[in-house]
Amino acid sequence: MKETPKNPILFIVGPTGAGKSKLAIRVARRLRGEIISMDSMQIYRGMDIGTDKPSRWARWRVPHHLFDLVRPDQEFSVYEYRNRFFEAAEKILGKGKTVVAVGGTGLYVKAVVDGLSPHPGKDEGIRNRLEKIAAEEGLNLLYARLQKADPGVAKRLHPNDKKRIIRALEVLELTGKSLAEWERKTIPLEAMGYGYRLFGIRTGRLALYKAIDRRVDCMFRKGMVKEAFRLRDKLSATAAQAIGYRELWGYFEGKANLVEVREKIKQHTRNFAKKQLIWFKRDSRIVWLSGTEKEMTDRIVRMAGLPGK
């Protein structure tokens, strides 16, 4: 028996400050869509101004999903994200509507589109033990161990890449199988029966950097400092490293002045945008859009292969 084909999932990716959210709303309004966020920091409740979450008004106009999933002191993972994504997507598609997935967290996009292999999650005990070995006896030891036990994975990792070396050893210890072996079981989106389209917003780097500067100034006007102050000491390690917040800790301790902090935030946001650009650049499936918001919307709607509203 044949399933009725689902609407293709539309992904809109790009660097921070490129205007993804606004474009997504426009697209969603045209296609009877709902928005799913693909952002690793907007999942935290209360971190609103600093992560530039869509306004109430925007959320009222179009339903938004996968914002405010956890408290900022809670842990989260790509795995969990991926599950939540499909939960939300199914709900939307079930209504005959269109999923407009927007975001700049490359890893999350990848986990959804290319799949995530079914290997087990982290094991705090193993991780701590390996961390300790790395600290006391040197990372080389761990790398050497990995080279012996799993030469294939060792080869693709740099000897200084502590996080991934430990992760590879962890999976090995937990399952007796190589990470690479697990990865062969990954199921990409199309194999799951979903159609999809990837769109990226192309902007000149200078224009993007300017937009970022403006946005950071705007965040300060909206009360970024107050928001961060309220959240200080209440954030998990991951949430506390969010740009805009992590720079302010120094200010609260009297170690930096606000002007410096603001410039640092701008700079770090630019660095981040650059990394996002690099991440998405290599994905040849992405259709790159430029022009006005309306032109980009038209193009997406046309390529989505669906009638407009």
Added chain:
RNA sequence: GGCACGGUAGCCAAGUGGCAAGGCGAGAGUCUGCAAAACUCUUAUACGCCGGUUCGAUUCCGGCCCGUGCCU
């Protein structure tokens, strides 16, 4: 005006009588359960100026210029 300290790459900064650390930034990349993270590569003929000592000075000496602090 006097005294003290300082002047090293776009910025910060260590250091030595004989190849001048590092960090930030910038550029290019990697990425499978912390990802706004982590990691990699590339990047600068940089020692304030003028003399002196020396085989050799960024380093020691003298003068000058500039900055900072203190004193009058």
